[in-house]
Amino acid sequence: MSRKIAFIGLGIMGKPMAVNLVRAGHHVTGYNLTREPIDALVAAGGHGAGSIAEAVADAEVVITMVPADPQVEQAILGEDGVLAHARPGTLVIDMSSITPQTSIRVDAAAKAAGLRSLDAPVSGGEAGAVEAVLSIMVGGADADFAEAKPLFDALGTTVVHVGPAGAGQTVKAANQLIVAVNIQVLAEAVVFLENAGVDLAAALDVLGGGLAGSTVLNRKKGNMLAREFAPGFRIDLHHKDMGIVTDAARAVGAALPLGAVAAQLVASARANGDGSLDHSALLRGVERLSGREVKQTG
Template structure:
């Protein structure tokens, strides 16, 4: 069944996600702070809006995909934002990666206006968004998840309801902890193998076929072989996410001894000017520590 969807945030992830909803036959109206992504959505068969209010006014479902908590608060909770303009009964799905506390606050504010919410962050990066194979972890009411699932199935291949409001963001924080740690140890293995004079491509191929194989290795191998770090997911954003997981873990009394070190290495990469690069550029930090020329 075709739905009227407002999609706010048409960046690296949001743009292809909105386009995939258009391909699936939905009426998608998009808004972004810059015009080219709106034009791209229109070219793909969607519709453009002049602002948040214009996008959400007649929507049945509103999806937001913005960088961090401040943007979610501005777009959803802010003056002339989603809650000020959406109709009662609208389902608002925030697919950004933010703190669980903000998701709970959004749910409470929306409930006062008769608006339903889900927090449904994703994993899979730009490639997963383009290929519609994202992993989607959703928090909120089970009946709202059931309503949203046909839309999620357009966007992802793994779609799971993980609990009440905020649970999706908690699971996403754990995801980002695992991903950053995997990228860091993969980067260390790459420098180790290169310093030892091993054929790196052959080594990574055989490692991918054994217990060391992972989605991270499969997705990021080419970046590291070619030293190509165009952003699929920026270090700046992963730095933000590592702050979320370390704060959340502290709140529940969970120790993150390895995660704390990885968070510092992500922060170091950012401090060394790599924040706008893909998170596979953690390799550059290992090269620095190893006294190698950074490529």
């Protein structure tokens, strides 16, 4: 069934997601702070809006995909945000990666305004968004999840309802913890293998076929082999996510010894000017620690 969807935030992830919803037969109206991605959505068969108010005016479902908590608060809770302009009964789905506390606050504000909400962060990076193979972890009411499931199926291949409001963000925090540690240890293995004089491409192929294989290895080995770090998911954003998971873990009394080290290494990469690069550029940090010359970025 075709739905009228407003999509707020057409960045690296949001634009291909909105396009995939158009391809699935939905009426999608997009809004972004810059015009170029709106024009790209229109070229793909979608529609553009000049404001959040215009985008959500006739929407049955509103999806937000923005960088962090402040942008979610502005886009949804702000004076000119979604809750101020959407019709009662509208389903608001935030697919950004933010703190569970902010998602719970958004859910409460939505209910007070006569709307419904889900938190539905994703994993899979730009490639997963383009290919519509994202993993989507969803928090919120059962009935709202059931209504949104066909939309999620147009965006991903693993769609799971993980609990009440905020639960999706908690699972996403765990996801980002696992990904950061995986990328870091893959980077360390790459430098170790290169220093030992091994054929790196061959080594990564055989490692990928064994117990060391992972989605991280498959997705990121090309970046590391070519030393090409165009952002699929920026270190700046992973730094933000590591702050979320370390704070959330502290709140529930969970120790993250490896996670704490990974968070510091992500922070170090950012401090060394790599924040705008893909998180596979954690390799550059290992090269610095190993005394290698690291090419300047930009």
